[in-house]
Amino acid sequence: MNLNVPTMSEMLAKGETPEILFWVGCAGSFDDRAKKITKALVKILNNCKVNFAVLGAEESCTGDPARRAGNEFTFQMQAMMNIQVLDGYQVKKIVTACPHCFNTLKNEYPELGGNYEVIHHTQLIQDLINTGKLSLEGNQTFKGKKITFHDPCYLGRANDVYEAPRALIERLDAELVEMKRCKTNGLCCGAGGAQMFKEAEKGNKEINLERTEDAIETAANIIATGCPFCNTMMTDGVKNFNKENEIVVMDVAELIANAAEL
Amino acid sequence: MGRAIDRSDRPSERWKTMFLVAFGQKKMFSRPFVALLHLALYSAFVITQIELLEIMVDGFTGHHRIFYESLGSLYTFAISFIEVLSVLAFIATIIFLARRNLLKLPRLNMKELAGWPKKDANLILIMELILILCIFTMNGTDEVLYGRGGSHVAFEKGHFGFAVSSWFGPLVFDGLTVETLRVLERIGWWGHLTMVFVFLNYLPYSKHLHILLAFPNTYFSNLNAKGKISNMEAVTQEVKLMMDPTADPYAATEPSDAVPQRFGAKDVNDLTWKNLLDAYSCTECGRCTSACPANQTGKLLSPRKIMMDTRDRLMEVGEGGLEDGKSLLGDYITEEEIWACTSCNACVQECPVNIDPLSIIIDLRRYLVMEESKMPTELTGMLTNIENNGAPWQFAQSDRLNWAQEES
Numbered sequence: 001m002n003l004n005v006p007t008m009s010e011m012l013a014k015g016e017t018p019e020i021l022f023w024v025g026c027a028g029s030f031d032d033r034a035k036k037i038t039k040a041l042v043k044i045l046n047n048c049k050v051n052f053a054v055l056g057a058e059e060s061c062t063g064d065p066a067r068r069a070g071n072e073f074t075f076q077m078q079a080m081m082n083i084q085v086l087d088g089y090q091v092k093k094i095v096t097a098c099p100h101c102f103n104t105l106k107n108e109y110p111e112l113g114g115n116y117e118v119i120h121h122t123q124l125i126q127d128l129i130n131t132g133k134l135s136l137e138g139n140q141t142f143k144g145k146k147i148t149f150h151d152p153c154y155l156g157r158a159n160d161v162y163e164a165p166r167a168l169i170e171r172l173d174a175e176l177v178e179m180k181r182c183k184t185n186g187l188c189c190g191a192g193g194a195q196m197f198k199e200a201e202k203g204n205k206e207i208n209l210e211r212t213e214d215a216i217e218t219a220a221n222i223i224a225t226g227c228p229f230c231n232t233m234m235t236d237g238v239k240n241f242n243k244e245n246e247i248v249v250m251d252v253a254e255l256i257a258n259a260a261e262l
Numbered sequence: 263m264g265r266a267i268d269r270s271d272r273p274s275e276r277w278k279t280m281f282l283v284a285f286g287q288k289k290m291f292s293r294p295f296v297a298l299l300h301l302a303l304y305s306a307f308v309i310t311q312i313e314l315l316e317i318m319v320d321g322f323t324g325h326h327r328i329f330y331e332s333l334g335s336l337y338t339f340a341i342s343f344i345e346v347l348s349v350l351a352f353i354a355t356i357i358f359l360a361r362r363n364l365l366k367l368p369r370l371n372m373k374e375l376a377g378w379p380k381k382d383a384n385l386i387l388i389m390e391l392i393l394i395l396c397i398f399t400m401n402g403t404d405e406v407l408y409g410r411g412g413s414h415v416a417f418e419k420g421h422f423g424f425a426v427s428s429w430f431g432p433l434v435f436d437g438l439t440v441e442t443l444r445v446l447e448r449i450g451w452w453g454h455l456t457m458v459f460v461f462l463n464y465l466p467y468s469k470h471l472h473i474l475l476a477f478p479n480t481y482f483s484n485l486n487a488k489g490k491i492s493n494m495e496a497v498t499q500e501v502k503l504m505m506d507p508t509a510d511p512y513a514a515t516e517p518s519d520a521v522p523q524r525f526g527a528k529d530v531n532d533l534t535w536k537n538l539l540d541a542y543s544c545t546e547c548g549r550c551t552s553a554c555p556a557n558q559t560g561k562l563l564s565p566r567k568i569m570m571d572t573r574d575r576l577m578e579v580g581e582g583g584l585e586d587g588k589s590l591l592g593d594y595i596t597e598e599e600i601w602a603c604t605s606c607n608a609c610v611q612e613c614p615v616n617i618d619p620l621s622i623i624i625d626l627r628r629y630l631v632m633e634e635s636k637m638p639t640e641l642t643g644m645l646t647n648i649e650n651n652g653a654p655w656q657f658a659q660s661d662r663l664n665w666a667q668e669e670s
Contacts, residue, residue, distance in 0.1 A: 003666055026657075029657075030655055035665040042666075057663060066645055068605050069627065069645065070628040072525070072628060073632065076498060076501040107486065107489055107490035112493070153604070153607060154489050157606065157608065158487060158488045160487070185553070187555055190604060192604040194644065200561070200602070202560075202561065210555070210558060211555075
């Protein structure tokens with residue numbers, strides 16, 4: 001299936017304005033695993049005929065890891081350049097599959113003059129289902145499977161989004177099982193705060209292994225996440241325990257795209 | 263001391279937060295067993311103020327149980343209520359002591375608690391036991407005295423009917439003479455009052471100060487989304503200038519009265535007043551640390567230690583000033599600790615009085631990175647990549663849409 005991914009500049013050239021901007025993010029653009037999540041989301045958007053566009057080569061890092069690493073200059077430079085681009089295209093609404101981009105665009109750009117309605121892709125998909133644009137009627141792709149959801153810190157605790165991803169999983173013909181630490185008590189995957197880009201400090205265990213153990217305890221077949229970085233960390237964790245034949249790590253968008261047979 | 267931060271907005275939401283979190287102890291109940299024990303202690307403490315008030319009024323006016331006659335059965339009810347709560351508080355205190363000293367719960371026996379913090383915690387609990395024992399000595403003996411017509415409350419035989427003392431008194435004190443009972447009753451009265459004054463004087467030096475500061479600290483809570491990190495206004499000015507094509511690069515900077523500030527925080531005076539209030543509000547319960555992913559996996563970071571260090575340094579600066587050659591970062595908190603943080607907000611979520619250790623960690627990182635260019639080497643590469651090609655990895659910005667053409 002060919003993906004239809006219009007860019008903002010193409011849209012502008014045609015004199016069109018998309019309803020929503022899909023902010024792909026660095027992981028979604030460059031990381032081989034995360035690119036699959038990006039495509040799954042585009043399949044859903046195409047299927048539901050959502051009038052969207054991406055920035056393509058005009059997109060740049062939101063600055064999240066720079067700010068959390070303590071470099072406020074780099075963060076604000078990125079933020080202000082992005083705001084200029086976004087405002088240039090008169091963007092009003094943004095969807096993203098990365099909770100870090102989501103948090104930064106939603107909470108940190110307003111103070112620098114960038115005001116947009118920002119939603120996480122699980123919220124958008126939930127809306128598509130609720131308004132009848134996407135149907136999962138009779139889906140059997142995940143029949144008999146157990147799925148556990150790992151709360152990304154920047155979606156959950158940071159922004160209190162706990163229900164949208166769960167509501168989507170509950171739409172599947174599968175059982176949602178919770179880890180002992182979930183929602184507000186969810187344990188971090190270990191990637192946040194710029195840790196993704198450095199070795200962990202000295203300790204006696206990797207955080208992603210601690211978290212993967214929580215997931216393995218639930219006897220789930222699928223670990224669902226809503227963050228490309230959590231996805232990497234959990235995938236590595238599953239591999240570490242040699243469980244990659246029993247447990248797969250998938251983004252909620254991929255679950256939905258598969259269930260809807262897109 | 264402490265940098266400015268505006269926490270005067272949304273007063274109604276602030277009152278509500280204080281009411282729920284401090285007064286209502288909402289966040290304590292994420293761990294229900296301890297929450298109930300703590301609630302017993304807390305409510306006993308609050309309600310006992312009625313009896314303390316009477317003790318003080320009696321002391322100043324020379325009366326004995328001045329509210330007894332005017333309140334009648336309501337008096338009996340009030341004191342009985344206090345007594346029942348006090349018994350619960352007594353049990354709770356014993357359990358708390360056991361959790362610290364016998365069961366040695368990991369959260370209450372970490373290395374940052376060695377020495378004074380551990381003594382402080384036990385001292386407070388022992389003081390609480392003494393306070394409660396004094397009340398029961400006072401009420402129990404008075405109950406026996408009243409039965410023999412020897413209480414100062416009346417010149418006849420009678421009966422208070424307090425819920426606990428009416429059986430506890432005769433059970434323990436029945437064999438004693440009226441004179442001994444009167445002495446014991448006075449010991450209970452003076453003991454309780456003295457202990458209260460000792461307690462009040464000790465409070466500012468103790469982690470137990472949270473009983474007062476929990477209220478302002480929750481009122482001045484961060485009401486924004488937890489994921490939002492504070493904006494550095496000084497940097498915004500610079501970046502705006504850099505991005506303004508019409509700005510005159512040779513223009514003299516406008517004269518300003520503002521004292522030049524450090525980027526980020528090296529010492530306590532670089533933190534906001536709310537960070538400092540947080541440090542004084544911390545009762546070292548360690549819920550933050552027990553929820554911290556870095557701490558759970560053996561890293562040096564402990565959010566509780568961040569708060570304790572901040573307070574210790576603040577006390578040191580209070581005595582010796584800032585120019586003592588020491589600083590919060592380096593002498594108290596090490597770089598290894600702050601680089602272990604994943605900014606996951608578990609510590610912020612857990613804190614029963616809405617303390618925010620993460621904002622201190624970020625400010626310390628800001629100082630290291632922006633003032634000293636010190637950071638783990640991989641982060642230097644990540645930041646360079648963002649600056650050069652707009653992504654934390656080395657991929658060209660022009661390739662950002664390549665995924666749309668690739669076969670999956």
